[in-house]
Amino acid sequence: MQYEPVIGLEVHAQLKTETKIFCGCSTKFGAPPNANTCPVCTGMPGVLPVLNKKAVTFAIKSAIATNCTIARESRFDRKNYFYPDLPKGYQISQYAYPIAEHGHLSIEIEEGLEKIIGITRIHMEEDAGKLIHEPRRDRSMVDLNRTGVPLVEIVSEPDIRSPAEAAAYLKKLHAILRYIDVCDGNMEQGSFRCDANISLRPLGEEKFGTRTELKNLNSFKHVEKAIQYEIQRQAYILDEGKNVIQETRLWDPAKNITKSMRGKEDAHDYRYFPDPDLVPLIVDDEWINSVKADMPELPDEKKMRFIKEYALTDYDAAVLTSSRELADYFEETAKKISDKKLAANWIMGPVMGLVKSEGNAIETLPVSSASLGELLQLLENNTINANGAKIVFEKLVNSDQSPASLVKDMGLEQVSDQSELEGVVDEILEANPAELNSYREGKTKLFSFFMGQIMKKTKGKADPKIITELLKKKL
Amino acid sequence: MKISRKDVEYIAHLARLEVDDLLVDKFADQISNILEYIDKLKDADVSGAELMSGAAFQNNVMREDIVKVSPGPDVTLSDAPERDEDFYVVPRVVG
Numbered sequence: 395m396q397y398e399p400v401i402g403l404e405v406h407a408q409l410k411t412e413t414k415i416f417c418g419c420s421t422k423f424g425a426p427p428n429a430n431t432c433p434v435c436t437g438m439p440g441v442l443p444v445l446n447k448k449a450v451t452f453a454i455k456s457a458i459a460t461n462c463t464i465a466r467e468s469r470f471d472r473k474n475y476f477y478p479d480l481p482k483g484y485q486i487s488q489y490a491y492p493i494a495e496h497g498h499l500s501i502e503i504e505e506g507l508e509k510i511i512g513i514t515r516i517h518m519e520e521d522a523g524k525l526i527h528e529p530r531r532d533r534s535m536v537d538l539n540r541t542g543v544p545l546v547e548i549v550s551e552p553d554i555r556s557p558a559e560a561a562a563y564l565k566k567l568h569a570i571l572r573y574i575d576v577c578d579g580n581m582e583q584g585s586f587r588c589d590a591n592i593s594l595r596p597l598g599e600e601k602f603g604t605r606t607e608l609k610n611l612n613s614f615k616h617v618e619k620a621i622q623y624e625i626q627r628q629a630y631i632l633d634e635g636k637n638v639i640q641e642t643r644l645w646d647p648a649k650n651i652t653k654s655m656r657g658k659e660d661a662h663d664y665r666y667f668p669d670p671d672l673v674p675l676i677v678d679d680e681w682i683n684s685v686k687a688d689m690p691e692l693p694d695e696k697k698m699r700f701i702k703e704y705a706l707t708d709y710d711a712a713v714l715t716s717s718r719e720l721a722d723y724f725e726e727t728a729k730k731i732s733d734k735k736l737a738a739n740w741i742m743g744p745v746m747g748l749v750k751s752e753g754n755a756i757e758t759l760p761v762s763s764a765s766l767g768e769l770l771q772l773l774e775n776n777t778i779n780a781n782g783a784k785i786v787f788e789k790l791v792n793s794d795q796s797p798a799s800l801v802k803d804m805g806l807e808q809v810s811d812q813s814e815l816e817g818v819v820d821e822i823l824e825a826n827p828a829e830l831n832s833y834r835e836g837k838t839k840l841f842s843f844f845m846g847q848i849m850k851k852t853k854g855k856a857d858p859k860i861i862t863e864l865l866k867k868k869l
Numbered sequence: 870m871k872i873s874r875k876d877v878e879y880i881a882h883l884a885r886l887e888v889d890d891l892l893v894d895k896f897a898d899q900i901s902n903i904l905e906y907i908d909k910l911k912d913a914d915v916s917g918a919e920l921m922s923g924a925a926f927q928n929n930v931m932r933e934d935i936v937k938v939s940p941g942p943d944v945t946l947s948d949a950p951e952r953d954e955d956f957y958v959v960p961r962v963v964g
Binding site for chain 2 (some may be wrong): 411412413417418419420426427428429430431433436444445446447448449456467474476477478525526527528531533534535536537538628665671672674675676697806
């Protein structure tokens with residue numbers, strides 16, 4: 395049978411505060427075990443949690459960026475369950491009255507075609523600790539440094555219909571949270587985590603099928619693969635006439651399968667109730683407006699501006715605005731030249747290639763936007779040709795020299811002198827009489843052969859425009 | 870509201886409490902009595918009273934995002950039943 399997947403995503407994003415949500419312990423990643431802990435975050439009797447104002451501001455910022463309605467009054471609840479990573483025996487979260495609801499963001503599902511994905515709610519909560527399982531021993535080790543680190547949970551509507559849409563939604567949300575600088579987005583360190591709810595229904599059917607919840611999706615690729623696998627698994631079960639069991643499943647990236655997390659099923663009675671230690675949170679217009687005033691340009695706005703201001707294609711603008719750092723790199727580079735498309739091509743080609751091969755982030759790339767801009771200036775004003783620019787670019791990776799001085803040292807200045815090049819063209823034509831004859835008899839493909847010979851002779855430094863003209867005239 | 874044996878066993882499981890089988894009926898009666906007593910509140914006339922969410926008459930108690938030096942593992946782990954260096958040690962939690 396033909397099924398339609400119905401997918402909703404829950405994202406947990408760690409907020410970039412200095413301290414935890416209810417105490418002054420540092421949130422720094424990688425501290426020695428239990429170094430960043432105190433009686434409040436370890437749930438000792440008699441302590442009182444006090445809300446971190448910055449965490450609230452970051453949650454408001456996230457809500458504005460995802461078009462949510464911010465609640466004037468929200469509250470904190472206790473979510474009760476037993477697990478060693480949760481020292482209090484409950485997690486402080488927002489249940490009945492979350493800080494924001496009814497948002498949406500738009501994703502591009504094919505070139506020029508947008509789809510709106512609804513956001514049900516955003517709520518604030520504290521993170522749990524970390525368990526380290528010793529492979530050969532019958533025990534687990536507990537590190538509570540992460541306990542109490544502020545999170546926002548962003549819950550989407552079940553509007554997503556394919557693994558590709560799920561990935562597009564996640565990438566968009568990831569970019570937005572990084573643009574507004576509330577989350578570092580590091581998926582490996584768990585600052586941006588995703589769970590997926592998936593069910594299938596026969597095509598055309600209104601009613602949702604039974605869903606499963608997927609956990610441990612710690613990269614965009616895993617999200618796509620895990621959902622793909624789960625769709626096939628459920629379709630197989632339904633085709634056999636059996637029922638999907640509602641359960642939590644764990645993605646196993648080594649085997650590319652999802653596995654049932656047995657034993658967690660009966661733990662889902664969380665007995666939420668209002669946390670008596672925390673007073674209501676009131677967010678007034680003044681607070682919202684001050685956050686609004688501080689909002690940077692968001693990915694969609696930046697993309698539209700790039701299309702208008704730099705005459706880029708929709709595709710180029712989308713790639714270049716996929717992260718704030720990349721967009722900044724482009725703008726810094728493009729500032730120095732008039733052909734903005736040239737900057738776009740260089741960044742989307744050699745620069746992104748370098749980012750990939752070096753495993754670097756754009757902000758720590760050895761070739762800065764300033765020196766790329768300078769290099770492209772030399773290319774634009776014909777000091778060097780495209781070939782020379784490539785050679786200089788490769789040199790820039792391991793050099794502190796400026797592009798101009800590299801060009802000088804390597805003798806890459808383009809030869810644009812008409813008479814000098816004319817001599818070379820004549821020389822090449824004379825040296826290859828057979829090819830010259832074939833060309834004149836109609837084998838026009840040989841044009842590039844002559845171009846190649848001339849470039850070789852001039853060590854790649856000839857101005858290609860001038861030699862093309864000269865060749866055309868002489869052939 | 871009547872609480873059954875099954876309810877008592879379920880609540881005990883959620884709270885990770887061991888309850889002597891002989892006491893389950895007794896607890897069921899006692900909890901039922903408490904809930905019935907609380908049900909009396911439903912008879913009170915609350916028309917015109919405003920909804921209250923807590924006993925403290927204040928909102929927005931917050932702190933600035935400034936790091937305080939944590940007492941760290943020596944304080945945190947001082948009452949740990951079992952530790953290895955600066956980790957708590959617990960029975961293995963996953964298969």
